[in-house]
Amino acid sequence: MRILVAEDEVKTANYLQKGLAENGFIVDTAINGVDALHCAMSLEYDLIILDIMLPKMDGWSVLQALRSAGKDTPVLCLTARDLVEDRVRGLELGADDYLVKPFAFSELLARIRNILRRNPTPIQESIQIGDLNLKLLQHKATRKGQRLDLAPKEFALLSLLARRHGEVISRTVIAEQVWDMNFDSDTNVVDVAVLRLRRKVDEPFDSKLIHTVRGIGYVLEVR
Ligand code: CA
Numbered sequence: 474m475r476i477l478v479a480e481d482e483v484k485t486a487n488y489l490q491k492g493l494a495e496n497g498f499i500v501d502t503a504i505n506g507v508d509a510l511h512c513a514m515s516l517e518y519d520l521i522i523l524d525i526m527l528p529k530m531d532g533w534s535v536l537q538a539l540r541s542a543g544k545d546t547p548v549l550c551l552t553a554r555d556l557v558e559d560r561v562r563g564l565e566l567g568a569d570d571y572l573v574k575p576f577a578f579s580e581l582l583a584r585i586r587n588i589l590r591r592n593p594t595p596i597q598e599s600i601q602i603g604d605l606n607l608k609l610l611q612h613k614a615t616r617k618g619q620r621l622d623l624a625p626k627e628f629a630l631l632s633l634l635a636r637r638h639g640e641v642i643s644r645t646v647i648a649e650q651v652w653d654m655n656f657d658s659d660t661n662v663v664d665v666a667v668l669r670l671r672r673k674v675d676e677p678f679d680s681k682l683i684h685t686v687r688g689i690g691y692v693l694e695v696r
Contacts, residue, residue: 474589475499475517479509479535480524480551484649485574489522492578493585506530510538518546520588522581523568525552525559533566540567547588551576557610573609575629575650577637600635603695605674605682607635616678626651627670634683634693643690667691 476498480486483504490500501516503509506527513521513535521539525532536548547569552559555573563571569588572581600607604617612628614621623631629651634642644663652662667683675681684692 474519475501476585477501477503477509477512477516477518477521479503479506479513479521479527479532481505481527482524485524488578488649489581492582496582504528506532506535510535513539513544513546514542520585521546521548522585523548523550525550525554525563533562536563536566536568547591549581549584549588555609555612560610575633577633580636600632600638602635602638602693603680603682604678605635607632614674616674619677621673623670623673626666627673630666630670631674631693634691638693641686641689641692647690 474497476493478486478489478493478500480489480502481504486502486504490502493500501512501518503512507529509521509523509527510530512518523532523535527535532550532552536550539546539548545567548567549570549572550563550568551572551574553574560571570584572584598608598610600609606615607613609632612623612625614623614628614631630647633647633650647663651666667685671681671683675683680695682693682695684694684696686692
């Protein structure tokens with residue numbers, strides 16, 4: 474199985490390449506839309522993972538060019554924005570699935586396998602952990618039915634922890650996934666963000682969901 478990863482963020486591209494290779498895929502990478510289209514047109518792939526915000530030619534244009542050239546290679550779009558109109562646009566242009574950053578690698582893998590089986594499942598729309606509910610499409614979080622007023626980054630952080638609940642997520646991974654950048658020098662940013670998130674998600678409630686794992690990172694789980 475051969476996959477083309479079109480992603481300009483070097484860290485994300487490397488992470489995807491490594492993870493997919495470990496799972497037995499042959500992976501090519503393209504760092505801009507022009508290269509991605511060239512590869513996709515000249516080689517046969519089983520799947521293309523296509524970042525939307527790409528230099529030279531964005532993912533939408535790549536997808537459109539592919540489809541109008543009659544190439545029906547399955548495409549999984551990656552985007553930093555979680556907007557309903559983006560999803561609709563992607564599906565209208567012929568994307569097979571759509572994943573919003575930050576995502577868990579295991580989720581990406583599950584989506585890929587679904588596409589490859591040509592048996593797509595609906596996009597995950599909500600996560601329920603204890604009394605916490607996240608509506609991913611609407612960016613809405615509630616506990617005990619009570620709306621949590623979260624800033625976009627706080628929602629992104631909470632959804633990362635929630636998607637991978639029960640799993641300890643390191644500060645580095647959080648920094649990469651939520652801010653799409655490398656905070657090696659200042660993981661304090663993560664701690665401050667988690668502190669703010671806890672004030673909204675945990676403080677008003679008896680049971681705490683976000684836990685610190687000393688020296689490693691954070692985990693969201695019902696204890
Ligand atoms: Ca990008």
